Amino acid sequence: MSQKLRIGYLVPQFPGQTHIFFWREILALEAMGHDVHVLSTRKPPSGLIAHDWSDDAILRTDYLGSFDPVASAVALGKLTAEGLPGWIAREGPGFARDAAVALGAAQHLLRHATDQNLDHIHAHSCGRAALIAAFARKLGGPEYSITLHGPLSDYGPGQRFKWSGAKFATIITHKLLHEVEQTLAGSLPDRMVIRPMGVDTRMLSRDTPYRPPEKTRPVRLFSCGRLNVVKGHQDVMSAMRQLLDQGVDVRLEIAGEDDAGGGGYRLELEAHLKKLRLQDHVKLLGAIDAGAVREKLKEAHIFVLASWHEPLGVAYMEAMSMGVPVIGTDAGGVPELIRDGTHGYLVPPKNPGALARTIRALATDPDALMRLSATGRAHVEEHFRASLGAETLVEEIQRGR
Numbered sequence: 001m002s003q004k005l006r007i008g009y010l011v012p013q014f015p016g017q018t019h020i021f022f023w024r025e026i027l028a029l030e031a032m033g034h035d036v037h038v039l040s041t042r043k044p045p046s047g048l049i050a051h052d053w054s055d056d057a058i059l060r061t062d063y064l065g066s067f068d069p070v071a072s073a074v075a076l077g078k079l080t081a082e083g084l085p086g087w088i089a090r091e092g093p094g095f096a097r098d099a100a101v102a103l104g105a106a107q108h109l110l111r112h113a114t115d116q117n118l119d120h121i122h123a124h125s126c127g128r129a130a131l132i133a134a135f136a137r138k139l140g141g142p143e144y145s146i147t148l149h150g151p152l153s154d155y156g157p158g159q160r161f162k163w164s165g166a167k168f169a170t171i172i173t174h175k176l177l178h179e180v181e182q183t184l185a186g187s188l189p190d191r192m193v194i195r196p197m198g199v200d201t202r203m204l205s206r207d208t209p210y211r212p213p214e215k216t217r218p219v220r221l222f223s224c225g226r227l228n229v230v231k232g233h234q235d236v237m238s239a240m241r242q243l244l245d246q247g248v249d250v251r252l253e254i255a256g257e258d259d260a261g262g263g264g265y266r267l268e269l270e271a272h273l274k275k276l277r278l279q280d281h282v283k284l285l286g287a288i289d290a291g292a293v294r295e296k297l298k299e300a301h302i303f304v305l306a307s308w309h310e311p312l313g314v315a316y317m318e319a320m321s322m323g324v325p326v327i328g329t330d331a332g333g334v335p336e337l338i339r340d341g342t343h344g345y346l347v348p349p350k351n352p353g354a355l356a357r358t359i360r361a362l363a364t365d366p367d368a369l370m371r372l373s374a375t376g377r378a379h380v381e382e383h384f385r386a387s388l389g390a391e392t393l394v395e396e397i398q399r400g401r
Helices: 020-031 054-059 069-082 084-091 093-115 128-138 159-164 174-183 233-245 265-275 290-299 314-321 352-363 366-383 386-398
Strands: 006-011 035-040 061-063 120-123 143-148 168-171 191-194 219-224 250-255 282-286 302-304 326-329 345-347
Touching: 006 020, 006 093, 006 128, 020 035, 020 386, 035 093, 054 061, 069 084, 069 093, 069 128, 084 093, 084 159, 093 128, 120 128, 120 386, 128 143, 128 159, 143 386, 168 174, 168 386, 174 191, 191 386, 219 233, 219 290, 219 314, 219 352, 233 250, 233 265, 233 352, 250 290, 265 282, 290 314, 302 314, 302 352, 314 326, 314 366, 326 352, 345 352, 352 366
Parallel strands: 006 035, 006 120, 035 061, 120 143, 143 168, 168 191, 219 250, 219 302, 250 282, 302 326, 326 345
Antiparallel strands: none
């Protein structure tokens, strides 16, 4: 049996609407016998806290993000002696702004790590959470590691500083690894591991067989993702309008909320829905918990997510684990998850016409639907189980100890 570790597990704005993966990984680490201390920058808006496990997660999370001028001043003095002015000069003014916010949180993290005798901090981000872990290390705290979940441009300044101090990094796709190697050459940790996100395939399994749509009944589509323009929900709605105009009886439910808790991009989607006269065929469900997502997947004939770019796609994995045939876009890292025609079907992003044609062809091919139900489930079981991420973290933390 491996040595028991005391791990600080740092996730920004935890628990958010897309954070089921992190919760599963925390539970997997604890099932392996390790002591996990959940840390976060701050709580998300209340409209995005939708899971049945959210209350438990909040109770056990230590939040580091509240501004503390005394802690910030102490950290500033120590880091100035360590070379902070030089880092700011190299990384630029954006780094200075992030540093001012992160200093107090880093001091809080250091205090917590010392009090709890943590062996390692893993920042599941390359944004400000990674900067907090890096500063805590410079202040004398434990080693840290980071995970890259999307394009580097999404995670702010100071990437060379964050990566160069890390013990190792995990990266969710080969496409992102190539970007990092091209962009940050000379500032990377010795070890960088490809480890996709994963899902709990035991929980996300069917207790009734998948059934294709009946000829006289509506085709039930389901989508799940933040309400953001890059998720392409508006393109799925446009495809719905085309299908209905062609005489295809379809229904669509979309689970997810915008980052403002309902007062942001959701309003634009609602306007688009009305413009297309889809009120009787499309429902925006808001943020729903994992159990409700599972029930919606059990009812669905096809899962559709038309993202303009997607680092990989946990929502696809969840649908595949539930044996629901998937249609996605040939964008970002999605082709590393879904082989077109084998595990699901891929269409070009921003192309409602191609999406409508693919939905129509698949909905009328029960043999193809049954095949994709089986191959998608088997693929996720073998390569995208949540436990694989936990195992990778432990293996890399223990290496060299």
